[in-house]
Amino acid sequence: MIRFALAGxxxxxxxxLFNGLTGSTAHVGNWPGVTVDKKEGxxxxxxxxxxxxxxxxxxxxxxxxxxEVVARNYILDEQPDCVINIVDATNLxxxxxxxxxxxEIDVPMVIALNMMDEVEKEGDVIYEKYLELExxxxxxxxSALKEQGLDELMERAYNSYKKDRSGVTVLKETSLNHLINDxxxxxxxxxxxxxxxxxxxxxxxxxxxxxxxNNIVAxxxxxxxxxxxxxxxxxxxxxxxDGRYKYICKHFSPAIxxxxxxxxxxxxxxxxxxxxxxxxWGIPIFILVLFSIFHxxxxxxxxxxxxxxxxxxxxxxxxxxEHGPINFGVKLLSxxxxxxxxxxxxxxxxxxxxxxxxxxxxALQTLIENSGLSYWAVGLxxxxxxxxxxxxxSFLPWILVxxxxxxxxxxxxxxxxxxxxxxxxxxxxxxxxxxxxxxIMGFGCSVPAMINTRTLxxxxxxxxxxxxxPFFSCGAKLPIxxxxxxxxxxxxxxxxxxxxxGMYLLGITCAIISVLFMRSTTLxxxxxxxxxxLPTYRLPRFKNLMLHLWDKAKHFIEKAFTIILASTIxxxxxxxxxxxxxxxxxxxxxxxxxxxxxxxxxxxxTPLGFGSQLGEFGWVFIVAAVxxxxxxxxxxxxxxxxxxxxxxxxxxxxxxxxxxxxxxxDAVRVMIMATNISVPAxxxxxxxxxxxxxxxxxxxxxxxxxxxxxxxxxxxxxxxFASYVIASVIYTVGTWxxxxxxxxxxxxxxxxxxxxxxxxxxKEN
Amino acid sequence: MKxxxxxxxxxxxxxxxxxxxxxxxxxVKRRLFDMGITxxxxxxxxxxxxxxxxxxITLRGYELTLRKDEAKNVIMEVNND
Numbered sequence: 001m002i003r004f005a006l007a008g009x010x011x012x013x014x015x016x017l018f019n020g021l022t023g024s025t026a027h028v029g030n031w032p033g034v035t036v037d038k039k040e041g042x043x044x045x046x047x048x049x050x051x052x053x054x055x056x057x058x059x060x061x062x063x064x065x066x067x068e069v070v071a072r073n074y075i076l077d078e079q080p081d082c083v084i085n086i087v088d089a090t091n092l093x094x095x096x097x098x099x100x101x102x103x104e105i106d107v108p109m110v111i112a113l114n115m116m117d118e119v120e121k122e123g124d125v126i127y128e129k130y131l132e133l134e135x136x137x138x139x140x141x142x143s144a145l146k147e148q149g150l151d152e153l154m155e156r157a158y159n160s161y162k163k164d165r166s167g168v169t170v171l172k173e174t175s176l177n178h179l180i181n182d183x184x185x186x187x188x189x190x191x192x193x194x195x196x197x198x199x200x201x202x203x204x205x206x207x208x209x210x211x212x213x214n215n216i217v218a219x220x221x222x223x224x225x226x227x228x229x230x231x232x233x234x235x236x237x238x239x240x241x242d243g244r245y246k247y248i249c250k251h252f253s254p255a256i257x258x259x260x261x262x263x264x265x266x267x268x269x270x271x272x273x274x275x276x277x278x279x280x281w282g283i284p285i286f287i288l289v290l291f292s293i294f295h296x297x298x299x300x301x302x303x304x305x306x307x308x309x310x311x312x313x314x315x316x317x318x319x320x321x322e323h324g325p326i327n328f329g330v331k332l333l334s335x336x337x338x339x340x341x342x343x344x345x346x347x348x349x350x351x352x353x354x355x356x357x358x359x360x361x362x363a364l365q366t367l368i369e370n371s372g373l374s375y376w377a378v379g380l381x382x383x384x385x386x387x388x389x390x391x392x393x394s395f396l397p398w399i400l401v402x403x404x405x406x407x408x409x410x411x412x413x414x415x416x417x418x419x420x421x422x423x424x425x426x427x428x429x430x431x432x433x434x435x436x437x438x439x440i441m442g443f444g445c446s447v448p449a450m451i452n453t454r455t456l457x458x459x460x461x462x463x464x465x466x467x468x469x470p471f472f473s474c475g476a477k478l479p480i481x482x483x484x485x486x487x488x489x490x491x492x493x494x495x496x497x498x499x500x501x502g503m504y505l506l507g508i509t510c511a512i513i514s515v516l517f518m519r520s521t522t523l524x525x526x527x528x529x530x531x532x533x534l535p536t537y538r539l540p541r542f543k544n545l546m547l548h549l550w551d552k553a554k555h556f557i558e559k560a561f562t563i564i565l566a567s568t569i570x571x572x573x574x575x576x577x578x579x580x581x582x583x584x585x586x587x588x589x590x591x592x593x594x595x596x597x598x599x600x601x602x603x604x605x606t607p608l609g610f611g612s613q614l615g616e617f618g619w620v621f622i623v624a625a626v627x628x629x630x631x632x633x634x635x636x637x638x639x640x641x642x643x644x645x646x647x648x649x650x651x652x653x654x655x656x657x658x659x660x661x662x663x664x665x666d667a668v669r670v671m672i673m674a675t676n677i678s679v680p681a682x683x684x685x686x687x688x689x690x691x692x693x694x695x696x697x698x699x700x701x702x703x704x705x706x707x708x709x710x711x712x713x714x715x716x717x718x719x720x721f722a723s724y725v726i727a728s729v730i731y732t733v734g735t736w737x738x739x740x741x742x743x744x745x746x747x748x749x750x751x752x753x754x755x756x757x758x759x760x761x762x763k764e765n
Numbered sequence: 766m767k768x769x770x771x772x773x774x775x776x777x778x779x780x781x782x783x784x785x786x787x788x789x790x791x792x793v794k795r796r797l798f799d800m801g802i803t804x805x806x807x808x809x810x811x812x813x814x815x816x817x818x819x820x821x822i823t824l825r826g827y828e829l830t831l832r833k834d835e836a837k838n839v840i841m842e843v844n845n846d
Binding site for chain 1: 781786787791792793794795799800801803805806809814815817818819821823825826827828830831832
């Protein structure tokens with residue numbers, strides 16, 4: 001199939017153009033070796049179908065970022081039939097800088113002059129025929145947003161691809177012209193493809209090129225000795241960049257006639273920024289935006305209408321009795337309203353989980369139960385597979401809603417401002433301002449949070465961020481917190497709110513310490529440079545958002561049905577079979593493979609407070625933590641399940657405890673009775689579950705985002721190590737307060753060693 | 766009209782001036798060039814972030830943000846008329 005590649009600056013409307021050309025045919029993958037999105041689709045309106053490849057958005061073909069290298073290698077090595085260079089017409093000068101570089105490659109090329117609608121709205125005029133003449137390639141005016149000019153663009157590209165085009169350079173007016181020409185001839189003699197492009201890169205002493213054409217480097221170096229520029233000396237990289245911009249200003253800028261001659265006039269975006277990045281209001285507004293995101297997604301009392309107007313609950317209205325909603329209509333209503341209007345995120349979540357997932361899979365489970373299959377097969381299908389799938393799919397609404405809100409921030413241009421506002425604060429930890437949002441989204445769900453680390457330019461920063469995201473305790477971990485702290489309070493100690501709040505604070509503190517620790521040891525590196533465009537504010541496009549969401553949903557569901565499902569089945573088998581491979585019901589979990597492994601490894605958890613000191617039933621905490629890997633709320637439901645068998649074996653006197661209750665408090669109390677676990681150990685158990693390996697969905701996402709095997713296994717080890725240390729500190733300090741000084745001393749010594757080591761390393765350099 | 770040579774990080778809000786030269790480590794320098802900060806171009810310092818750093822500048826018809834650390838590499842001629 002004929003292949004056209006789309007190349008252009010970030011924020012030039014490239015994604016919108018791609019979506020306009022390919023519609024629903026788009027397919028998203030990864031470029032090999034890097035987690036840069038590779039989007040492909042098909043354009044079908046011409047005589048033959050044409051494959052469109054969306055290259056990453058870049059400003060230049062320099063060798064310094066993975067995006068630039070990917071785009072450059074694609075055009076050079078894969079030799080697309082034509083390159084469509086999309087140019088933001090409202091910002092010609094900087095956009096054409098990339099154009100002058102692509103022009104040097106021997107590939108047919110067409111310029112798509114995008115955002116013409118905005119140019120015309122400003123009253124400006126662009127003479128595209130003039131540009132075409134100066135550039136020597138077809139120039140087509142389009143508006144990707146309004147889908148205008150797309151067919152003409154494709155037709156001209158289709159006509160161009162049949163004709164070979166040799167690279168031309170705008171550097172012919174600089175003092176480097178002769179050198180470039182000589183190098184080009186030498187390369188041509190060696191039958192190198194794209195000789196002009198490589199010649200210019202060699203003159204720039206480009207890292208990637210110098211190693212490839214070693215024999216010609218000498219020639220360039222020799223020339224450098226004879227050539228001294230008054231401004232740049234022998235810095236040819238600077239000379240080349242300067243030459244390009246000079247040429248653009250001189251030859252291309254006359255193509256645009258601006259109505260407003262003031263170069264620095266205040267645009268609408270500037271006016272919006274006066275408020276949004278205001279010296280005083282900028283940060284409060286950001287906090288408000290953040291709060292709105294969580295409120296829209298998770299609030300069960302949207303805009304606090306329920307409490308303000310004291311609205312009646314469905315039970316008050318007589319629509320819900322002890323058997324639940326009186327009819328299906330009320331059930332639907334209960335997804336939207338119950339004493340308060342739910343937030344949009346909650347409504348979608350309720351509809352999905354109660355109605356779609358609940359009804360469909362519920363019916364399926366009844367069918368399987370009545371099918372006459374053997375006891376263990378029903379168990380495997382219903383509790384192993386279907387419950388597993390439901391557990392994972394139940395996250396989907398949260399993931400998509402959070403992801404959509406995040407995309408709106410990104411597409412509107414506000415995300416870049418968040419980085420601008422917070423950069424100074426985050427630099428202290430060796431991160432950039434962009435790392436903040438993924439982290440804070442971790443409070444909602446780790447999966448979208450980890451996916452969004454893609455917006456981080458530096459790979460070390462990205463790894464560090466992914467590793468600490470689970471420390472921002474997600475929604476699914478909340479039941480662990482409320483159930484255990486509830487049980488602690490029922491035992492007469494403490495205050496549930498303080499424990500919950502304290503655990504959240506603990507998570508944040510651990511995240512900060514971990515980032516500082518990693519950035520000064522294994523993930524050392526200079527804080528990446530922060531030189532970033534603040535794009536013009538634009539309304540996000542519904543079509544772009546939906547296509548984006550559809551991709552994410554597809555990827556997540558694919559994972560849910562493969563890696564996550566497989567892990568879930570393994571855990572089910574481990575909890576429902578003994579070593580003799582006979583099936584065990586829920587009431588005999590104490591004989592299961594997992595319980596036996598738990599008993600075996602129990603001593604390892606002694607420093608954490610839930611090991612050998614708990615005696616015979618200490619394994620329940622280990623089993624719960626492992627089952628929690630399927631989904632963290634399972635930690636508490638496992639306690640409910642285990643309670644049945646524990647009570648039976650110990651013939652416990654449990655009084656009026658309702659251990660099957662949904663809040664799980666009484667289930668935890670049964671566990672406390674069975675094991676005599678102490679309060680510090682319980683808190684240590686919460687902390688352990690919060691900071692250890694997250695659920696399989698998050699692990700699978702981390703695996704996909706960390707493209708090297710070593711960094712992924714390193715991440716797993718980090719989670720195990722961090723949770724072990726954190727939980728040990730909590731247990732020992734909570735039990736023997738004076739151990740605090742030992743821990744502080746240990747941390748201080750580690751800190752000093754790292755500092756000294758880094759200092760001596762610096763000296764060596 | 767007064768003219769003097771300073772680096773871009775010393776600019777105050779509202780200052781305008783022309784780039785005289787760009788220094789710095791290879792990677793940072795290339796990035797500054799790629800984004801259009803080349804000798805002779807006029808820059809306007811529009812604002813600073815709420816915490817005082819980074820800064821926001823207007824050049825070649827668009828907005829760019831960079832840290833003061835990086836702005837130190839840009840030698841400027843202030844030209845407030």
